[in-house]
Amino acid sequence: MGARLQVERPGTIMKKGMRRQIVLHYILVVFLALLLVEVIFLLAIRTYYYDSVYNSITTHISAAEEFYQKYQLTNENSPFALEELLDSFELSNTELQVLTLDGKMITNSTGFQPDRTITTSDVPEAVGGSIGRWVGRQPGTNENVMAVSKVLQIGGRDAYVLRYLTSVEGINSNLFNVTLLAIGIGGAVMAVVASFSFGLANSIVKPLNNITAVSAQMAKGKFDVRIKGNYRYEIADLASTLNYMAQEIVRSNQIKDDFISSISHELRTPLTSIKGWSETLISGGYDPEETKLGVGIISKESNRLIGLVEELLDFSKLQQNEMRLSMGAVGIKELLQEIVLNVWAKAEKKQIRLVLDAEEGLVVYGDANRLKQVFLNIADNAIKFSHEGSDIMIHAYRLFEDQVEVVVSDTGIGISEEHLARVKDRFFQVDSLNGGTGLGLAISQQIIELHGGLLEMESELGQGTRVRVQLMLADAASGTINTEEKMEGTE
Template structure:
């Protein structure tokens, strides 16, 4: 017996569908063949009845006595083998029949009624006395346009019914054989599906227990192969994510340890006293700088956590994007001057309005421009190009820095990913920037060539008022 599960469901459903289909076909076949044989008998008897009626019309000029005496002659001429022939008057009384037995009973079956109406009638039922199933076919015999007699053929259906019963048994036997073959086939089909599923389930159970080195092996068909490939890909991604997480923990631990070491060292040094004001001032500046660095790291992690949990709340207002970019340049001016890098804003001269959270949008461009300066050589330039279109505004931040290889370019926006972990940071900057841009209804693209430079393009929707003004200017 098949165990409970998807295998049993497949077998039962497949078997049930084939069973219903076979049952329907056999029922239709049996009724069709029964109707065929019954109609054949009816056509044969009705043709003889029609011939008898036509022949009887030749004697329409005879008087009634001659008509009655001719009836026995008609029995001899038109009787059939294994068939009883009766001549009945219009009241349903049997005047004469081919069996020779007298029948005083009045016949009132439906074939008689149809014959009196001028049609060829058929009746199937049980013969009184014997109880066997018969078919009766009746046709009117007319004299001078008046229906005086009814000719009635009666034949037994018992032999035919036996043959039909044998055909039914044969059809049922064939159906049972087909169902047996279908059952075996469906069990094989179920096993071909269930066995791979069991293998995949066993592997997934090991993965759930933390063993991510196992993989689904073997070649499967169709959706099962897709499922196996997806599970293997998921395991690879989890391993990759765990590696990134471990690298991030290692990196962030180092990033946190460095400023904490500086803060702790200078605080212990300053607490010992015996320092002149200049040394004390320098120590306090270092403590402040490292504290700011710690705050930046923690805020970056908190922002990423909020974005991942969809808890980042934006305070939207109408923002002049050109003015925001100018403020961004001023914020990074000192860092750029230290490397002799020129940062300039080109493109639109007029205000460009967008609906955005000014603080978060400034965070986006500060991160992009800061990266451009960080990864550029000395005496280079960073250009912010502002362009306004019908419904969107484009900001392209271009640098002539070290660039990004094609291998790393596809992953540079992934969380925790760092092209060079030795440069410091959490690897969350671009991931946060990307999500903030998307929260504002825009998108960010990065193009880069190793050793040539990088261009980060941010596209944002214009404010509705600015869209209207742009269209009016075109008119």
């Protein structure tokens, strides 16, 4: 990781890194969500309190107006009309003002007769036909008040504006207390969230720090170290993957070491024979038969060396995607007959019978030499690991309309399930005592894949092995594969 992540001791600043980002983002998200909830809650509480006062006044107005219109006894122009009006519409703890339609105060329930005009928005709203409402500060006293106004009709015409004025200081005080309580609760929630976010960050960062430390050791070549800990979810997958990587590297190194040891032996043996016979022949004094035998051994061991080197070169080309295929029509039956002739002498030494059963007219699109290399390797392995006097069956038949399958099966020693999963890995050898580089099947696999085919193996220890190779028929392949495309794919 680019920056080591650590929680500092109290009194220090938390270093930048994943832990800090997790904590800050988590707190920020919760803070914004909490702020939104509290704002909505406080607005709802304020609206509820203010609407309760407003609804109480409007309900009183409606009831008083109904009573006043029904039982009004005093004439509108009577000197007692305004007094009766105040008595009929008066509401406790609320100042009632009687205004003209243009907002000039006529009288009020407090007994004071200020000569002033009301200019707040509730009066025009009432004159317009609705119940006016205004919340603000009372001029002079600077007190928070709510005003509710309504036009009173007398005799079918608008006569006065009844304006109720009540203090909302108590409501605002309650709202302030609720706000403080909400802030306190929010602060407590944020403290819990902060503690939880630190725990969450540590649960992520500490395993990552451990994994990073172990990975650094692996990068230095210490592949025997492993990531330990009971991790969960994606971190557990990451730890498992790195442990598996280290295990595979160890295995690959072991295979590489075994390969080097094996190939050194494979190269030394023929070189020793060549060197020995060369020195013997140089000394002279041997009859023609002995000379012929020595030259034959030198030729045989030279061919063996050439085969080993060519196998290594093929593997190198495949690894670097430099192998070029010379594609063309290849008759499967003819190719397999040639394979049988090539390995017949080796099979005869172990008294193994080769049985070929191939359909006529099966033609695939591929590189004849490379396919021959594949089937020679498969047949050679079958002979190598078969019992004396056993049979090796080679079948070739049309699998689908566009595919042919070649099956080579034996009743030899077989391969264990553990080794079967790795038998096509490079450098892997089931039995290193049998010689070879351990590259034959790995090369064969890649050659078949370059042909767009499939190579699969089935085996049971002590029962034998069955190798299946699937290739595309020439008629089907000609439209989708050509030499230029295959060469581009391997360059």
